[in-house]
Every structure is written in structure tokens, then in C-alpha cells.
Amino acid sequence: MAAFKNEDNGTWYTMFRYTDWKGERKQKCKRGFSTRKDALEWEREFLQQQTADMDMTFAAFVELYSRDMKTRLRQNTWLTKENIIQSKLLPYFGAKHMSDIGAKDIIQWQNEMMNLRGRDGKPLSATYLKTMHNQVSAIFNHAVRFYDLRTNPAAKAGSVGKKEAKDMLFWTKDEYLKFADAMMDKPLSFYAFEMLYWCGIRLGELLALTPADFDFTKSTVSISKSYQRLNREDIITEPKTPKSNRVIKMPDFLCQEIQGVHEILIWL
Numbered sequence: 001m002a003a004f005k006n007e008d009n010g011t012w013y014t015m016f017r018y019t020d021w022k023g024e025r026k027q028k029c030k031r032g033f034s035t036r037k038d039a040l041e042w043e044r045e046f047l048q049q050q051t052a053d054m055d056m057t058f059a060a061f062v063e064l065y066s067r068d069m070k071t072r073l074r075q076n077t078w079l080t081k082e083n084i085i086q087s088k089l090l091p092y093f094g095a096k097h098m099s100d101i102g103a104k105d106i107i108q109w110q111n112e113m114m115n116l117r118g119r120d121g122k123p124l125s126a127t128y129l130k131t132m133h134n135q136v137s138a139i140f141n142h143a144v145r146f147y148d149l150r151t152n153p154a155a156k157a158g159s160v161g162k163k164e165a166k167d168m169l170f171w172t173k174d175e176y177l178k179f180a181d182a183m184m185d186k187p188l189s190f191y192a193f194e195m196l197y198w199c200g201i202r203l204g205e206l207l208a209l210t211p212a213d214f215d216f217t218k219s220t221v222s223i224s225k226s227y228q229r230l231n232r233e234d235i236i237t238e239p240k241t242p243k244s245n246r247v248i249k250m251p252d253f254l255c256q257e258i259q260g261v262h263e264i265l266i267w268l
Contacts, residue, residue, distance in 0.1 A: 003039035006031070012039040018047060054149050058101065058139075059094040065142050074237055076228050084135045088113065093136075098143060099150075106136070106157035114160065129161030171197070191261055195221075199248045204228055208236055211262055219255040222247050 003014045013031040028046065033039040048056035062085060070078050092109050093101060113132060116124055124132075137154035144152050171179070176197055183190040195206055199221060207227035214221050223246050228235045239245055250258070 001040055001043050003033070003036045003043070005036070012036050014039040014043040016043055016047075054099045054143065054147060055097055057094065058096050058098055059090055061098050061143060061147075062090065062094075062139065064147070065139050068142065068146070075230055075235060076237070079230060081135055081138075084132055085139075088132050089136055089139075101140075101153050103153045103156040106154050109136075110157065110160045126161040127163070130159060130163055131161075133159045133161060187261075191257060194254055194257065198251055198254050201248070202226065202240070202244075205239060205244070214258065214262065216255055216259045216262075219250045219252060220247050221250055221258075 001014075001016065003012050005012050011031065012033040012035060013029065014033070015027070015029040017025055017027050019025055028043075030039070030042055030046075033042065045056055045060040048060060054061075066082075069081075073081070092112065093105070096105065110129075110133065113124060113129060118124070133154065137152060137159075140149065140152040140154050143149035180190065180193065183193060192206060195201060195209075196203065201221075201223060204226035205223050208225040209221065213224070223239060223244065225236050226239050226244075228237060
């Protein structure tokens with residue numbers, strides 16, 4: 001391992017050769033380090049990633065985990081994972097070495113998360129604590145299954161929080177009718193809520209619907225995609241789960257209403 005100083009601007013850089021996962025010899029150069037120590041540390045972690053050495057830091061392994069998993073997950077699923085990793089895991093585990101992280105470290109982190117308070121002064125919800133633990137456990141599971149880490153310390157420490165959220169509240173028919181009556185003067189919103197209530201679809205599924213999804217002769221609507229707003233972009237994805245792809249029978253009155261709206265929009 002070697003680092004070199006750029007005499008023009010005083011920064012350090014590292015240049016070295018390594019063998020990639022295909023067995024091919026490659027040369028790597030990384031510039032812009034403020035100290036020789038930083039340059040050598042970056043080179044060491046890069047080489048550890050190439051050999052999947054579990055002496056690498058948690059932060060370095062997260063880069064491997066991201067490359068392995070990001071393309072396999074729905075974009076919104078990965079963004080949720082990434083937010084937890086960046087805000088709740090890396091600040092605590094980032095500089096620790098994977099092989100040195102034990103169950104006691106996980107327990108200490110869990111205690112910190114349970115003592116954490118939001119801007120409103122309230123603790124994190126039990127379901128969010130469970131989600132965070134699942135994420136850190138998923139990272140160590142990945143290391144155990146594919147990179148020969150000996151054990152998963154998160155599994156040994158045990159989980160926190162709970163899986164089930166609070167009971168969902170549903171409108172009664174009378175409550176819905178009161179709401180619908182108040183929405184009568186807003187036709188598009190009224191028909192949107194009609195679809196949500198009578199067809200039991202998710203908001204993202206509603207917003208992704210196109211005229212081609214409706215079959216007015218059979219009074220059906222096909223759900224095959226979902227709309228999301230991610231990083232200020234409009235994204236159309238597959239539904240939340242494979243079972244979410246479905247054909248829904250609409251009540252006759254709803255089919256007539258939506259067909260009427262459809263014909264008006266075409267005419268316009």
C-alpha cells in the first residue's frame with residue numbers, strides 16, 4: 001500500500017493494482033485526500049471490499065450491501081432502507097469493523113433508539129423500532145450468507161418493537177355517505193374517493209389508472225401498477241406485492257359514473 005502527495009495542491013492520492021471479482025487485474029487511482037493516512041485507509045477498505053474481508057468497517061460493507069441489493073428492490077423500498085441506514089445505522093456502527101460488532105453493541109444501539117425522541121418529544125413508534133432492527137439484521141444476514149461473517153449479532157441480541165401496527169380504522173357506510181355528500185361539488189375528487197371506497201384500492205393504484213385499465217362491458221378495473229412521487233419525480237412501478245395485480249369488479253352504479261367521466265374527458 002502506498003500514497004503519494006500532489007505537490008501542486010498539497011493533497012494526497014493512492015494508486016494501486018488489484019484483482020476484481022472476474023479475476024482480472026485492474027489499476028485504481030483515487031485523489032483528493034487531505035492526509036496520507038486518509039488515502040491509505042481508503043485503499044485498505046477498497047481492497048477489503050474486493051476480497052469481502054470482514055475486517056472492513058460497517059460503512060464499507062454497507063456499500064457492498066447496497067450494490068448487491070439496490071437493483072433487486074422496488075425504488076421506494078430501497079429508499080426506505082437507505083433512509084434508515086443513513087440516519088440510524090451509519091452514525092452508530094459506521095466506523096466499527098464488521099467482525100468486531102457483537103450482540104452487546106446491538107443492544108446498546110437498541111437502547112439508544114428506544115430513548116430517542118422526535119421533534120414532538122415522543123419516542124419512536126414500536127413498529128419503526130422493529131423496522132430498524134429488521135434492517136440492521138438484514139445487513140448482517142447478508143454478510144453471513146454471502147461474505148462468510150461468522151454470526152449475525154442482531155439475531156443474537158433479539159428484536160425490539162413490534163410487527164403489528166395499531167388497528168386500522170375504517171369508515172362505516174353512513175360515515176362515507178356523509179363525506180361523499182360534502183364532496184359532491186368537487187366531481188373529480190368525488191369519483192376518486194368513490195373508486196377508493198367501493199373498489200378497496202390503494203391511493204397509488206388509483207393515481208396510476210389509465211382509460212385502458214377499465215372494461216366497461218364487464219364492469220371491471222385492472223390493477224397492474226402504482227404511482228409514487230420519489231425524489232421529486234413521478235414514478236410508475238409495479239404494485240406493492242405480486243398478489244396486488246388483480247381485476248376488480250365495480251358496482252354497476254360506479255361503472256356507469258366512471259364511464260360517464262371517461263366519455264366527458266375524451267370529448268374534452
